[in-house]
Amino acid sequence: MVLPTQVWLMLEPMDMRLGIDGLSARIQQALGRSPCDGTAYAFRNRRGNRLKLLQWDGTGVWLSQRRLHEGSFVWPNEGDKIFTLTQAQ
Numbered sequence: 577m578v579l580p581t582q583v584w585l586m587l588e589p590m591d592m593r594l595g596i597d598g599l600s601a602r603i604q605q606a607l608g609r610s611p612c613d614g615t616a617y618a619f620r621n622r623r624g625n626r627l628k629l630l631q632w633d634g635t636g637v638w639l640s641q642r643r644l645h646e647g648s649f650v651w652p653n654e655g656d657k658i659f660t661l662t663q664a665q
Contacts, residue, residue, distance in 0.1 A: 580616035589622040596639050624648030
């Protein structure tokens with residue numbers, strides 16, 4: 577598996593019913609990028625307790641999902657110019 581060189585966070589909350597095709601279309605529309613460019617793309621729902629990660633592995637696209645039972649994922653605001661995550665986050 578090819579590890580992504582970058583992870584892009586989509587700031588707009590996403591409908592978690594979307595699958596690979598729907599999320600790929602959002603990447604192309606919002607960013608003008610290909611979901612098969614070696615970058616991973618992270619999406620979250622409005623409540624912030626669900627996350628999906630779309631990642632190209634060199635031969636196909638993986639879609640991973642994580643749901644928190646308590647708390648929410650740390651996510652940048654639209655006005656943030658730089659955003660970093662700790663390893664624990």
